[in-house]
Amino acid sequence: MEMPLGVKLALIAVVIVIAAFFASRRWTAPPTQGVEAGQTEGDRLVLSIDGVEFPFRWAPAGEFLMGSSAGEEGRDADAETRHPVGLTRGFWILETEVTQRMYQAVTGANPSEFQGADLPVDTVSWHDAGAFCAAWREKARLPESLAVRLPSEAEWEYACRAGTLGAYYKPIGAAGWIGEETESGGTHPVGEKEPNDWGLYDMHGNLWEWTADSWYDYSAEKMTDPRGPAEGAVKVDRGGCWDSKPEEARSAYRGVYEAERSSRFVGFRFILSELP
Numbered sequence: 363m364e365m366p367l368g369v370k371l372a373l374i375a376v377v378i379v380i381a382a383f384f385a386s387r388r389w390t391a392p393p394t395q396g397v398e399a400g401q402t403e404g405d406r407l408v409l410s411i412d413g414v415e416f417p418f419r420w421a422p423a424g425e426f427l428m429g430s431s432a433g434e435e436g437r438d439a440d441a442e443t444r445h446p447v448g449l450t451r452g453f454w455i456l457e458t459e460v461t462q463r464m465y466q467a468v469t470g471a472n473p474s475e476f477q478g479a480d481l482p483v484d485t486v487s488w489h490d491a492g493a494f495c496a497a498w499r500e501k502a503r504l505p506e507s508l509a510v511r512l513p514s515e516a517e518w519e520y521a522c523r524a525g526t527l528g529a530y531y532k533p534i535g536a537a538g539w540i541g542e543e544t545e546s547g548g549t550h551p552v553g554e555k556e557p558n559d560w561g562l563y564d565m566h567g568n569l570w571e572w573t574a575d576s577w578y579d580y581s582a583e584k585m586t587d588p589r590g591p592a593e594g595a596v597k598v599d600r601g602g603c604w605d606s607k608p609e610e611a612r613s614a615y616r617g618v619y620e621a622e623r624s625s626r627f628v629g630f631r632f633i634l635s636e637l638p
């Protein structure tokens with residue numbers, strides 16, 4: 363029996379829709395993980411890769427005073443001129459330093475001298491940190507509009523301060539691991555000291571943290587979204603580490619380290635930022 367033309371067309375349409383459905387399932391990339399902006403500072407976002415959780419805290423767009431105040435103990439006045447900074451984009455910043463569990467999940471490797479899944483990953487160069495961010499981005503399947511990268515110096519200090527203006531976000535003994543013997547000391551599991559008001563741990567001490575930037579000189583003028591040169595063999599690292607003196611762990615202190623060098627003193631955390 364001849365099928366009516368309308369039925370034939372309907373059947374063809376159904377076949378096309380079904381074929382298109384399976385083709386799209388087969389050929390489009392896996393779905394991206396949704397990442398929306400936070401509402402207020404310190405909001406928490408947890409993304410997972412292969413069952414390993416990556417907790418982030420929200421740092422909203424805003425303004426802060428970067429650098430140290432005139433009376434601050436241990437201050438390097440030439441390097442830390444206090445000046446207003448505006449950040450026009452909010453960002454998610456990792457709640458802790460990247461742990462060895464996290465690093466292993468993303469890269470399949472663990473170069474650390476001090477071994478322990480919950481210890482921060484050490485012995486990573488600035489280039490290693492950048493490669494990790496790229497690999498993390500692939501694994502997390504983020505929308506194209508998000509950058510996964512090291513924080514700029516300004517972003518790091520803004521998140522570290524979390525609204526504070528003093529040398530540390532809390533007394534250094536409560537906030538960070540510092541002051542140990544270089545020969546016998548070492549890193550500690552992340553998140554054991556007190557966090558700052560935005561929920562970030564170990565911004566003071568444990569490991570120095572790579573920033574994206576090469577050195578640049580501050581002025582007293584307001585800067586908006588300041589970035590140090592991307593080029594350069596020496597990068598700024600922040601926050602001091604387990605064997606640092608207290609002044610090196612201050613919110614405003616600017617360390618410098620060769621980008622290709624990896625050591626048991628320097629690790630990193632990273633941010634998710636909307637592209638400009």
Ligand SMILES: [Ca+2]
Nearest residue numbers: 564565567569
């Ligand atoms: Ca640190």
